[in-house]
Amino acid sequence: MDADKQRFLEEFGEFYGYKDAPKNIDEIRATEFKRLNEVVYLDHAGATLYSESQLESVFKDFNSTLYGNPHSQSNCSLKTTDTVGEARREVLNYFNASPREYSVIFTSGATAALKLVGETFPWSCQSKFMYTMENHNSVLGMREYALAKGATAVAVDIQETADHGEFINSKSEIDIFQHPEQRRVEKGSSREDSSGEVYNLFAFPSECNFSGLRFNLDLVKFIKEDSHKLLEASPTLRGSWMVLIDAAKGCATDPPDLSKYKADFVAISFYKIFGYPTGLGALIVRNEAAKLLKKTYFSGGTVAASIADIDFVKRREGIEEFFEDGTLSYLSIASILHGFRILSTLTTSAVNRHTTSLATYVRKALSAMRHENRNHVCALYGTDKVPFERMGPTISFNLKRPDGSWFGYREVEKLASLSRIQLRTGCFCNPGACAKNLGLSHSDLLTNLEAGHVCWDDHDLLNGKPTGAVRVSFGYMSTFEDAKKFLSFIDHSFVLHPQTQAPSTNLFEARPIFPVVEGNGRVDERYFLKSISIYPIKSCMGFSVDSWPLTSTGLLHDREWLLKSPSGEILTQKKVPDMCYITTFIDLNMGIMFVNSPRCKDKLQIELRSDLFLPRKDEVDIRTQRFEVLGYHNEVDIWFSNAIGRPCTLVRSLRPQTYGCASGKLCGDYVTKMNFANEGQFLLISEESVSNLNNRLRSSPQKGLQGQRIQIDAKRFRPNLIVSGGEPYAEDQWRSLRIGNKDFTSMGGCNRCQMINLSFQAGKVQRSSEPLSTLATYRRVKGKILFGILLRYEDSSTRNKSDTWLHAGEEIFVSRD
Numbered sequence: 001m002d003a004d005k006q007r008f009l010e011e012f013g014e015f016y017g018y019k020d021a022p023k024n025i026d027e028i029r030a031t032e033f034k035r036l037n038e039v040v041y042l043d044h045a046g047a048t049l050y051s052e053s054q055l056e057s058v059f060k061d062f063n064s065t066l067y068g069n070p071h072s073q074s075n076c077s078l079k080t081t082d083t084v085g086e087a088r089r090e091v092l093n094y095f096n097a098s099p100r101e102y103s104v105i106f107t108s109g110a111t112a113a114l115k116l117v118g119e120t121f122p123w124s125c126q127s128k129f130m131y132t133m134e135n136h137n138s139v140l141g142m143r144e145y146a147l148a149k150g151a152t153a154v155a156v157d158i159q160e161t162a163d164h165g166e167f168i169n170s171k172s173e174i175d176i177f178q179h180p181e182q183r184r185v186e187k188g189s190s191r192e193d194s195s196g197e198v199y200n201l202f203a204f205p206s207e208c209n210f211s212g213l214r215f216n217l218d219l220v221k222f223i224k225e226d227s228h229k230l231l232e233a234s235p236t237l238r239g240s241w242m243v244l245i246d247a248a249k250g251c252a253t254d255p256p257d258l259s260k261y262k263a264d265f266v267a268i269s270f271y272k273i274f275g276y277p278t279g280l281g282a283l284i285v286r287n288e289a290a291k292l293l294k295k296t297y298f299s300g301g302t303v304a305a306s307i308a309d310i311d312f313v314k315r316r317e318g319i320e321e322f323f324e325d326g327t328l329s330y331l332s333i334a335s336i337l338h339g340f341r342i343l344s345t346l347t348t349s350a351v352n353r354h355t356t357s358l359a360t361y362v363r364k365a366l367s368a369m370r371h372e373n374r375n376h377v378c379a380l381y382g383t384d385k386v387p388f389e390r391m392g393p394t395i396s397f398n399l400k401r402p403d404g405s406w407f408g409y410r411e412v413e414k415l416a417s418l419s420r421i422q423l424r425t426g427c428f429c430n431p432g433a434c435a436k437n438l439g440l441s442h443s444d445l446l447t448n449l450e451a452g453h454v455c456w457d458d459h460d461l462l463n464g465k466p467t468g469a470v471r472v473s474f475g476y477m478s479t480f481e482d483a484k485k486f487l488s489f490i491d492h493s494f495v496l497h498p499q500t501q502a503p504s505t506n507l508f509e510a511r512p513i514f515p516v517v518e519g520n521g522r523v524d525e526r527y528f529l530k531s532i533s534i535y536p537i538k539s540c541m542g543f544s545v546d547s548w549p550l551t552s553t554g555l556l557h558d559r560e561w562l563l564k565s566p567s568g569e570i571l572t573q574k575k576v577p578d579m580c581y582i583t584t585f586i587d588l589n590m591g592i593m594f595v596n597s598p599r600c601k602d603k604l605q606i607e608l609r610s611d612l613f614l615p616r617k618d619e620v621d622i623r624t625q626r627f628e629v630l631g632y633h634n635e636v637d638i639w640f641s642n643a644i645g646r647p648c649t650l651v652r653s654l655r656p657q658t659y660g661c662a663s664g665k666l667c668g669d670y671v672t673k674m675n676f677a678n679e680g681q682f683l684l685i686s687e688e689s690v691s692n693l694n695n696r697l698r699s700s701p702q703k704g705l706q707g708q709r710i711q712i713d714a715k716r717f718r719p720n721l722i723v724s725g726g727e728p729y730a731e732d733q734w735r736s737l738r739i740g741n742k743d744f745t746s747m748g749g750c751n752r753c754q755m756i757n758l759s760f761q762a763g764k765v766q767r768s769s770e771p772l773s774t775l776a777t778y779r780r781v782k783g784k785i786l787f788g789i790l791l792r793y794e795d796s797s798t799r800n801k802s803d804t805w806l807h808a809g810e811e812i813f814v815s816r817d
Contacts, residue, residue: 005480008361015353016480021346025354025479033477040421040482044475045209045249045394045428050275050339051477057338058276062331070330071301080330087333088320090340091282094348095251095266097258103290103319105283106328110248110269111138113283116323117201117244117265118142120293125150126198126239132215133157133179133432134208138267139246140431142203143182153182155432158204160216174222198239199292206250210433210471211382212359212394214250217261219243224262242289248272248281252475253352253393264289274339277332283323290319299325343476351476355393358474358483363388363395365487371402372498377490381437381469393474396428396437398466399494407494408460409470411783417754418773419489426455426468438466460783527725527812529739530687535718536593537650538562539572540582542718546808549588550742552795554681555720555806557586557593557608563640563648571648574755577765578644597643604639606632629653680747680790684731685719689787692728696774710770716756717788723812731789733816740810743794749786756787 001009009016017025029036032051041049068076070084088104095102107113118141123129129146131139133155143153157177202223207214220243227241244265245256252273256266266284270277285293298306298313302325306313316322343351369377381396399407409425416423427434435445444465453459453467460467472486535542538559549556563571563579573579585594586608595604629651631637637649694711714722721739723731734746752772759766775785795804 004484008480012357012361015357018346018350018354021350023345025477028477029479038420040419040485042421042423042472042474042478042482042486044252044478045272045471045473046424047271047278048252048273048275048475049477051342054274054338054342055276057341058335061334061338065334067330067334069327071327080334083334083337084328084330087336090337091268091284094340095255095258095284096260097284100287101262102258102284102286105285105320105323106333107281107283108279108329109281110246110267110272111141111281113265113267113281114138114142114244114246116283117267117293118145120295120323121145121201121242122197122199122292122294123149123151124196124198127151128200129153129203130156130178130200131203132205133436134210134213134215134430135203135205135432136209136246136248137429137431138248139203139205139244142201146201147182147184150183150185155179157436158215158219174216174219200239200241201244202241203244203246205246205248206256207247207254207392207394208382208430208433209249209394210428210430210469211396211437212392212473213382213386214254214390214392217245217256220245220261220263242292249394250392253348253355255348258284262286270336270339274336274343276339277329277335280329280332280336285319287319290323293323295323297325301326301328346476354476355474355478356389356391358478358480359391359393359395360388361480362472362483362487363391366395366397366490369491369495371496373402373496375402375404376400377495382433393478394471395473396469396471398438398469399490402496405464406461406466408783409466409468410458410460411780412470412494414753414772414785415493415776415780416489418769418776419485419493420769421486421489423486424471424473425460428468428471429455434468438469440465440467525726525730527723527737527814529806529808529810529812530722530724531808532806533715533718533720533722534558534586535720536561536584536586537582537595538570539574539576539579540584540595541580543583543585547805550793550795550804550806552793554793556588558681558720561650561652563644563650566647566649571644572755573758574753576644576646577758577767580758580760580765582640582643595639599643599645600639602639604636606636679750681793682720682744682791683718683750683788684721684723684791685714685717685788686726686728686731687714687722687724688726688728689731690714690717693771693774693787696778697771710768712771716759716771717750717752719788721791721806725812732786734789734814735816737791737812737814739806739812742804742806744791745794747790747792749781749784750788750790751784752787 018028023031028051032053033049034052036049065079066076067080067083068074070077070080084106089099091104092099092102105113105116107116115138121142123146127146127149129143129151131143131153146153156179159175159177160173202219204215204219206217223241223243242264244267245261245263247256247266248269249272250256251268256263258266264286267281268284269281271280298315302316302322304314304316363380363383366378367376367380371377378397378399381398383391398409399412401407413423413425431445434440440448444463448459448462448467451459451462453462474482531544532546532548532555533542533544534548534555534557536557536559538561540563563576565571569575571579581597581599583596586592587594591608593606593608595606632650632652637647640650641647690712697710697712731746732749736743736745738744752775754772757768757770757772759768772785775787779786
């Protein structure tokens with residue numbers, strides 16, 4: 001046993017590892033989760049993992065039991081009904097809820113459970129919907145139903161005080177601080193026209209999915225019984241208060257005890273608890289509260305009788321039958337029984353202790369990390385004035401450089417993925433907790449939106465502030481080794497230690513300061529254009545030429561076409577690796593683009609002028625840039641759909657520019673377009689830099705097919721221009737260059753992504769962690785892994801307008817920074 005684990009066990013050994021269970025944690029990992037292999041999975045807040053024996057039990061059950069539709073009356077249908085009833089009892093037992101007080105309504109997930117409450121709650125113009133800032137978007141969405149019925153909505157912050165500074169449910173005092181009220185008042189409506197009983201709803205998560213903060217469940221009692229004390233400042237306080245707990249995250253390790261905390265509604269999702277099945281959740285509803293819900297729609301299974309040609313329906317009276325529309329997902333419901341049986345061998349209290357010990361250990365380690373100047377490395381969220389032990393097994397944070405500036409969370413995610421660590425970044429669909437913890441004002445949020453930042457994009461830093469965070473979360477099968485590997489990754493990749501030697505300090509500097517490369521002794525600094533490549537269809541294979549015309553937007557026809565999905569998503573090799581099977585070639589004299597794929601019998605020919613006459617116009621967005629495009633006839637789309645194995649359409653950018661044709665004259669018959677490049681017009685790669693990278697890869701433990709060391713061809717990086725001459729990485733310092741008589745400006749290094757880890761070998765697409773993993777060790781600057789440079793063509797400076805062509809073999813003259 002290593003020293004780190006020994007110290008961990010000295011502090012947490014009482015809580016770690018399931019000593020009283022049939023299998024301890026090491027046995028569980030070795031027998032139930034072999035598929036993890038060397039992966040460190042730390043996204044249990046997103047979805048926990050199913051065990052092997054759990055699925056074996058499920059499939060054994062399905063293979064030996066005949067389940068039928070529960071709405072039928074056959075023996076197999078009665079078996080299904082019995083199994084569904086058993087599953088309801090297991091759910092209630094998991095939350096220590098009496099079937100006399102609570103019912104279980106199965107839904108398609110926790111979100112559907114929340115939506116059900118929102119659309120059936122007895123809102124009135126006197127009602128109030130109050131929710132904590134830390135709620136998930138699925139809870140915020142309920143606000144739409146409340147506001148549409150004239151109710152008031154208000155977000156609140158919860159503050160607790162306790163004797164001796166301890167946060168314990170029985171002693172804590174709770175204060176609620178309200179944000180401005182939200183209200184939609186239609187013309188002619190009045191907030192005084194409500195009659196009858198008024199019902200209000202208070203919603204909070206048992207555990208914040210952003211920070212891991214566990215809320216004091218005494219909130220249930222305080223809201224239901226002492227709301228006159230807590231909400232005395234509210235000018236609209238009337239009626240009865242009901243409470244909803246979003247337990248989708250918290251129920252996996254610390255389910256609310258409904259015998260003590262009698263919430264009216266609890267939303268849960270089963271894949272958060274034991275991984276399988278997905279697409280199934282439940283609303284646990286207090287029976288008295290269920291009677292107040294106003295459901296409009298009825299369906300098969302929810303009515304006792306209905307008449308088709310008159311307005312008549314008699315609904316079923318049972319709570320489950322009243323709310324569960326259509327046929328239940330009965331096989332999924334049968335599956336959860338096996339999940340509960342797996343957890344029962346461990347007990348939820350043991351799972352809670354185990355996961356909390358790991359999270360507490362990691363929080364302490366992160367908070368203790370310092371750079372060589374003693375500045376903190378990590379900013380933890382949600383832990384202010386709250387003991388680590390009070391937090392759930394979810395940790396969110398951002399990392400800082402020695403000067404106090406931030407590492408982008410996308411950089412952390414990219415490097416973690418290369419280290420086979422699975423975590424999550426962003427705001428985790430929890431905008432209130434995100435803004436609150438990051439200190440983002442309404443102005444900040446709107447400014448970020450105007451700058452193009454939306455959920456799931458790459459804008460991790462704007463105006464010097466993080467737009468989201470890094471999140472790691474533990475599950476019942478997580479181990480100390482997972483935690484240690486994660487901490488070692490953070491320490492190695494983001495902490496500047498006193499012994500750190502230049503040139504590694506470039507990881508913490510604003511400008512690239514790359515290491516001096518010991519090359520082959522070359523002193524010749526003459527540079528030549530070795531080859532030219534054009535990629536007509538974004539992310540598909542291109543072709544190389546000796547000469548090619550230039551336009552104001554780059555090489556003629558380069559990335560002028562792209563494939564998009566029926567939903568409008570832009571398709572790339574990163575998402576659809578099979579795009580690398582599509583090859584292209586353009587014959588300028590014939591005016592035709594030839595497209596080929598091994599999956600299609602016929603070669604496709606696309607006339608370069610043909611899209612001028614196509615009627616289908618559309619728009620696409622490439623990184624917030626809007627392009628007007630033309631589409632093709634159905635036969636072309638069918639060809640590409642077959643080529644990549646999924647529905648797609650081909651579109652072409654539509655912004656005409658003239659260019660010089662092969663004769664050296666301007667040809668009005670042809671037009672070129674704005675291309676779909678993400679960043680620069682051209683990507684330039686140096687042969688010497690590729691050679692240096694391959695020297696480093698020879699010592700890498702990563703191997704390719706047949707155990708051979710990975711070696712990278714320059715074309716793996718999809719360059720437009722490959723140059724030869726000089727020292728490796730000399731291009732880093734180029735400010736401008738002239739190729740022949742054409743002038744170009746360097747736009748800086750190209751930020752590489754995992755697409756360069758895809759290769760086409762032996763007729764198959766191969767994935768590895770190289771070369772990005774090696775590049776990350778010495779080419780990382782301010783959140784980017786740089787290789788190659790981006791260029792902009794300065795077409796107005798070309799001296800000889802009759803020669804707007806690039807030619808392989810031309811000498812390159814450079815100007816340095």
